[in-house]
Amino acid sequence: MNLEALLSARLTGILDEPAVRRSPHADFQSGAALALARVRRKQPREIAADVVARANLAGLASAEVSGPGFVNFTISDAVLAAAATEVARDPRLGVPRTGHPETVLVDYSGPNAAKELTVGHLRPTVIGDAVVRVLEWLGHDVIRANHLGDWGTSFGMLIEHVINTGDDSYQRARARFDTDADFKARAQRRVVLLQSGDPETLRWWERLVTESKRDFLDAYERLGVTLTEGDFAGESSYQPWLAEVVDELTAKGLLVESDGALCAFPFGRDHAPLIVRKSDGGYGYATTDLAALRYRTQELPATRLLYVVGAPQRTHFAMVFAVARAAGWLPDGVHAEHVAFGSILGPDGRMFRSRSGASVKLAELLDEAVARAGELTTDPAVAAAVAVGAVKYADLSSDRTGDYVFDWDRMLALTGNTGPYLQYAYARISSILDRAGAVTPAAVTVTDPAERALVLELLAFEPVMTGVAGSLELHRLTGYLHTLAALFSTFYERCPVLRAPDGVRESRLTLCLLTGRILRRGLDLLGIATPARL
RNA sequence: GCGCUCGUAGCUCAGUGGAUAGAGCAACGGACUUCUAAUCCGUCGGUCGUUGGUUCGAAUCCAACCGGGCGCGCCA
Numbered sequence: 258m259n260l261e262a263l264l265s266a267r268l269t270g271i272l273d274e275p276a277v278r279r280s281p282h283a284d285f286q287s288g289a290a291l292a293l294a295r296v297r298r299k300q301p302r303e304i305a306a307d308v309v310a311r312a313n314l315a316g317l318a319s320a321e322v323s324g325p326g327f328v329n330f331t332i333s334d335a336v337l338a339a340a341a342t343e344v345a346r347d348p349r350l351g352v353p354r355t356g357h358p359e360t361v362l363v364d365y366s367g368p369n370a371a372k373e374l375t376v377g378h379l380r381p382t383v384i385g386d387a388v389v390r391v392l393e394w395l396g397h398d399v400i401r402a403n404h405l406g407d408w409g410t411s412f413g414m415l416i417e418h419v420i421n422t423g424d425d426s427y428q429r430a431r432a433r434f435d436t437d438a439d440f441k442a443r444a445q446r447r448v449v450l451l452q453s454g455d456p457e458t459l460r461w462w463e464r465l466v467t468e469s470k471r472d473f474l475d476a477y478e479r480l481g482v483t484l485t486e487g488d489f490a491g492e493s494s495y496q497p498w499l500a501e502v503v504d505e506l507t508a509k510g511l512l513v514e515s516d517g518a519l520c521a522f523p524f525g526r527d528h529a530p531l532i533v534r535k536s537d538g539g540y541g542y543a544t545t546d547l548a549a550l551r552y553r554t555q556e557l558p559a560t561r562l563l564y565v566v567g568a569p570q571r572t573h574f575a576m577v578f579a580v581a582r583a584a585g586w587l588p589d590g591v592h593a594e595h596v597a598f599g600s601i602l603g604p605d606g607r608m609f610r611s612r613s614g615a616s617v618k619l620a621e622l623l624d625e626a627v628a629r630a631g632e633l634t635t636d637p638a639v640a641a642a643v644a645v646g647a648v649k650y651a652d653l654s655s656d657r658t659g660d661y662v663f664d665w666d667r668m669l670a671l672t673g674n675t676g677p678y679l680q681y682a683y684a685r686i687s688s689i690l691d692r693a694g695a696v697t698p699a700a701v702t703v704t705d706p707a708e709r710a711l712v713l714e715l716l717a718f719e720p721v722m723t724g725v726a727g728s729l730e731l732h733r734l735t736g737y738l739h740t741l742a743a744l745f746s747t748f749y750e751r752c753p754v755l756r757a758p759d760g761v762r763e764s765r766l767t768l769c770l771l772t773g774r775i776l777r778r779g780l781d782l783l784g785i786a787t788p789a790r791l
Numbered sequence: 792g793c794g795c796u797c798g799u800a801g802c803u804c805a806g807u808g809g810a811u812a813g814a815g816c817a818a819c820g821g822a823c824u825u826c827u828a829a830u831c832c833g834u835c836g837g838u839c840g841u842u843g844g845u846u847c848g849a850a851u852c853c854a855a856c857c858g859g860g861c862g863c864g865c866c867a
Contacts (some may be wrong), residue, residue: 278807288809295847324810327846369867412867492867528863529793535865542867569861571795599796600860607860633829635851655804659797660860666816667803671829674804681829689826724807736805737812750822750831769826790800791829 258344258351258716259723261285263317264330269511271311283329284318301326332713334703335639341712345771352719354396355717361467362400362553363389364475365565366484367408370469370491371415372427374476375616376663380598383652383784385565385730386482387597390782395726398450400559403484404549407491408543409464413448423499425465428615451495452539466491476619481645481784495548499540500546503533511583513704523579531576546577550593551586563729568687575641594785596729599660601652609663623648626641630667633677634791642786643669643677650676652782653783654735674739676785679776684741687774687789689754690765696770707748711768714741731783738779745772 261277264285268275272289297304301381305322314320317336320531323329344351365385368378393399411427417440418430434439450458477484489673492784503519508510512519517536522528533544553559562601564574574595581587605610611617626644634640651668654675655661671677690696714737721737724730777787 276809280810281813282810288808301847327810365865388845406867408867445838514865520864530864537865539865541865543865545867553803568796570867572862573867575795601858638829659804660801664803672817675815677829678815680825685827685830687827691824711802728807736814743814745829747832749826753826755826788802791827 258340259714260340260716261720262272264314264504267312267317268308270430271308275527277330277715280310280327280329282323282327284332285330286323287328287330290328290654290716294326296616307409309577318428319456323606329746330466331648335710335718336703337709337712338703340716341427341768342698343772344716344718345701345767350467350771350775351570351716352395352722358396358398359561360398360400360557360559361392361556361561361563362402362559363392363563363565364404365563367406367566368469368473369402369411370466370473371406372410373474374619376601376619377616378619379622379648380652380657381565381567382477382480382482382484383716384596384598384731384752386562387482387653387753388565388729389483390784391722391725391729391731391734394778394782395722397471399489400557402490402553403488405466405470405489405491407462407469408452408493408545409446410445412451412462412465413446413516414444416451416458417462418464427440460630463531477750479623479641479645479788480649483784490549492545492549492723494543494553495545498552499544499547502544502551503540506533506580506584508549509584517720520770521576521580521583523576525584529576531570531573531580539601539720540611543573543577547581547584547586550577550581551584551778554581554586554588554591560590560593563594563596565596565598566598571595571597573786594729595656598657602662604659604664605664608664624670630772633669633671636790639788639791643791645675645679646680646785648676649785649790650679650735653731654739656730656732662705674735677791679738679742679780680785680787681791682745683773683776683780683787684789684791685749686769686776689769690773691789693766696766698770701767702761702764704761705752707744707751707764708768709746711741711772715768715771715775718779734779740743741779742776745776 265275274289275287277285277287288656290301290308293304294301302322305326305328308328309320309322312320316331317770318332320328320330357462363385366378366382368374371750389399389401414430414434415425415427418433419425434444447458451462487580511521513522518532520530521702524528531543532541534743535541550562578587578593587593601609609617623644626648627640630644631642633643647668667677669677669758671681690750703712721733725734752760752765753771757765780787
């Protein structure tokens, strides 16, 4: 359901660009007359009056000129009621599947198999999973790609350390690498052994990677993230094609030698290079990314690539995409997009770290979330759902391109734009529906202003989802759900449901049912659970 | 030095060139023999970093400056 589109359709032929949008002054407004005033050399209010006079809004809305030349639209209560009735009977809640399904590859999470998951993995994992869920629900064919860091220097360090000592701590291996020159040299030789296929080294590598994958999958399950074993696409898997990628780029004249390294300069020699072969002949992550991209657009093949990676990598991806385009690996109609996100900051406004200055481990962060949520409920399953929901919601509810401040008290607050507030609203709805027994959608009537405001918002789910699918701005979905929950709470206070007279009772139960289903669906698309009781 | 990004209420944040810039938190004042008060209603709170420019109209677009964060050749 899209009331903006219905209104716009009635205005075609009168206005080229109806510019219909929600308005605090009416249900919807159009500012088109203001823009046309100059072209038509008329007063905006005169043009707006003409639009009102000529538009055929019969059976949909009323219109009036307002302010400096806006046309304000008020949807008729009968239309709102009929639309809500229809959406309540629609399994897809008024949101159709896309008419142009694409094969979308979403590259997300991407932990390093040599290391533990930290708070730094929260955003790429949580945002990526929400993007996947949204696009899948809208009917796209989504490929999850977990670009596991399972190759390179860090593994040389870790394998050498574990062979020497039996200890598989990356942190201690790293410390030794930084302080022990002899160990450092051996670790670097170990990288060469790994990449040349030394059997003993490979055995250790496989063992370590397998262990890490198991740990990661445990964490995903705990977080309610949909990544599975089959979604791992490690950097190592692109190893066989790196030389070929460089050869192809060379043949296309895209590389120059610079200080012994082979580089692409997609933005000119006065900008940073993309190093595709190091001066020692080795390959770095730029080459792996190019090989992965080529595989993804040529072999899978995907038509939309989404890289859910932190904002500091912006320049890197701009260069990778530019080189790939020049090489013909991103033909017309195939889009690559860096879905960038900001950092998580501590209360001091700097990168979020533990008191000791180390990265906060993800498992410990979730433990603390569960402990804090446990003060709100005695049911461990509910505490886990509230804890994970609060953490994820906090991450998804602010514009992902910006940084955000991690604050336990705020994210677990029971009121405000938080996970627990939405889960509570859902639980209250569940409670009403349980008391009512079997509820089937009935005809909706709109009388009380609180009902009207709720219905208007319920009907906005489709434009919100369409917008989110394009911009991947998940905070627009959280903002919508919070507004919906708040409007429901007002409705809940003002409009008795179970005690309402016959007829009204069925209508209000239908509004509860529909609100609950949209909250549940919306939160599910964000990867957040909705317990029936809190 | 070059580049990217952010700067909006005391705090945390929305804001798609359009009307009097909105929420939540905090503060203050109200509403529970309830459909879950984990809630709701109300009040208070703004030089939209600064200065110019474009425009009928700028928080939004452009330029310069100030301030924060981040990146910039062989880690990933």
